[in-house]
Amino acid sequence: MPCLPTHNNTVSRLTELGTFVFFAAMFAVLSGYSYGGALLLLASLIWLYQRPAREALHADDRRMLVVLALYFIVPTGMTLWLGNNPTDIDQYSRALLAIPIFLLVLAVPVRLSTIWAAIALGVTLSAPLAWWQIHIQHMDRASGFLNIIHFSNLTLVFTVYCVAGLYWAGTQGQHANRWRASFLLAIACGLYSMIVGGSRGSWVALAPVIVVFLLAFLTRRNIGRLAAIAIVGIIIVASLFALPDSTLQERYDQAVHDVTLYQEDQADSSIGARFEMWRGALHNLQQQPILGWNQQDYTQALKNQVAQDTLDPVALAFSDNLHNNYLQAWVFTGLPGLLALLALYGLPLWHFAKQLRASNLTIRVLAFCGTSTVVSYLCFSLSQVILRRNNGIMFYLLAVVILWGALRQQHSRNPEHLHGLVQGA
Known part of the structure; x- marks a missing residue:
């Protein structure tokens, strides 16, 4: 495995801070994700300015760079060619800005404890805000600082991350129970926020995400335990439907x-x-x-x-x-724009999904998080133009590249897993 490029403390700290702020401030701070994204972009520009010695990228990494560039170039070109709204180009430019961040997180490690703490804190903070909007401001549905649909969608994604985090917690030795408690609290808060947000598009994503979860974690040894958990989950959902004035119902x-x-x-x-x-x-x-x-x-x-x-x-x-x-891309950026969108979803899906059965549990957890992100967005995109809003596209791009980078760092520590990946590239 080639050595990772060197990086100084300023870049490392900015990368760590940017990652933490991106996830932790997603719901409780107005445009909080933008602050995290800005810190990561700043760190990447400093890192590139220093001209670090870089080893050749892996095949999947190079493909991802091409896809990010194409998602900017193709829809932008088609928008200008057709004479459509040039303000849409601003959203496509997020893919271009994600390129230096992608290169950064491939080279500069971010501690997994930072990522998991930020995810758990971020979705936990969504619940008090949602409660305030429902019970104090008397809003019909909670929207946080995003909007009603995206608030529900992204709390679902965070909640799914925390479910996977319970597996990662088991690798943390004497700190395992603290992490489990944090994730369980975050899951409860995420479910509450998703329910009072009331977006039905979130429900559509649940079944495919559950399938991905089973592909990643179901074994002969745990089938009984997972079946018991599923039964408890069904009972809880049924109870929520049966409550008076049930939002779900x-x-x-x-x-x-x-x-x-x-x-x-x-x-x-x-x-x-x-x-x-x-x-x-x-x-x-x-x-x-x-x-x-x-x-x-x-x-x-x-x-x-x-x-x-x-x-x-x-x-x-x-x-x-x-x-x-999908229809939005096809109608207003033509078939080339639709293909660019499908590539933006398809390549990360392929990259993460092929590692869902990795023997290393941490790699498998990160692969599940990446796969579930893409699968969720595939479903969200059926009923909304989620990548047309700043929070929608920024979360997708940065979550994918951060998880991709974290996965690559794990491979650098477990070269035997990377060998199989490169052989299949």
């Missing part, structure tokens, strides 16, 4: 009501509007499947459909936001 009933209305040709509801937006997009993509649409031309096409009574007028209210990241 209310959101479920609303979903059923929306679908029923749509079947009766009434599309003016949260789910019904989405169905109409997607129907309009799929119809218009048949005419421009490769290059996509100019925004104004697309809006006019929707108006024509409405005038012909083949589309509900509700679709016009969201002509620039299709509430589906």
